[in-house]
Amino acid sequence: MLPEEFQQTLRSQGIELSPQQMKQFERYYELLVEWNEKMNLTAITEKKDVYLKHFYDSITLALSVSLKEDAALCDVGSGAGFPSLPLKIVFPQLKITIVDSLNKRITFLQTLVKELGLEEVSLFHDRAETFGQQPEHRASYDYVTARAVARLNVLAELCLPLVKKDGFFYALKAAKSEEELTEAKPAIALLGGKFIEDKEVQLPVTGDERHTLVIAKKKETPKKYPRKPGMPNKQPIK
Template structure:
């Protein structure tokens, strides 16, 4: 996906990028490739692939959820900033918090957000399990996002404790989302979540399937969740 197709494809969805925003995406790409030579951020470094599989794919959450309001968003396990930073570039009024367990990635994200001039972005070097038990962060975010971090039964325990009641958890998945949802229904129920919408679409050009799960937080998460680091992955709620 070249930059012109990227711009026109987003415009078709009602997301019109300014020259400054396009420059930010260009700089994002350049910094991603530059830092990727020093540390493993992504296996995708071809420009057209980055614009399609990282930038466009991240922003696709905004096709089904309204990010135009000044929401507080927490991105769990964002890695190189996906999906929250491409969304933030498109919707500058968002307040974004990113949690990642690797300090090197936080160093990259610190440099990236400074270079891109992004305001109201906070970066936390932490495990999602301990972050979710922090009283100042727990159940404090309007939206929590995660993209390709873990299967839904595990991901729900990492994300839903951070979502405020009546807020939303947006899980961005590939083709196996229906199976994950079946396996993760108990976890969603225990943790206070309820599936509001399921949106499936094909990524342009390569036509690989994507699924976006919109999960509403309908009740508070029991205090015991999330459990200790590593436990959700070893013993998922199923």
């Protein structure tokens, strides 16, 4: 998917990108490839693949669910800024917070945000477990996203404490897994969430499926969660 096709496909979905937004995506691509030579940001570096599997893939969240324009969105373990920064380019009114445990990635993101001229983007070098216990961030976000490869019961403990009541946690997954969802349901309930639905979309060109697991925050998360760094992975809630 080259930039023109990216623009046309989004247009067909009702998302019109301006020349300025297209320039931001182009600069994003250039910086991603440039920095990737110094540090491991992504295994995907071909332009057509970055536009499809990173940029378009990130925006599928907005094609799956309705995002409030000026919502506060926290992206946990964002890596090279996916899905939150492509969403920020498309929807500039979103207020974005990114937390990542690797300081090198945060340095890249600081450069990226500055170069792209993005406002209302906050970047934090922290573990999600300690970030979620901080009063200024706990239960503060309309939406929390994770595009990480961790299992859902682990992601739920890292993300749901950050979601405000009546907000949503969106877990972005490449494949459907009833087993993973079944395994995670006790954790989701314990943490104050409720699984609503699995929204499936297909990527253009390849037809690869993508899933947005929609989890609503119905009750406050018990204070003991998230547990200390490493614990959610070592001993997932069952």
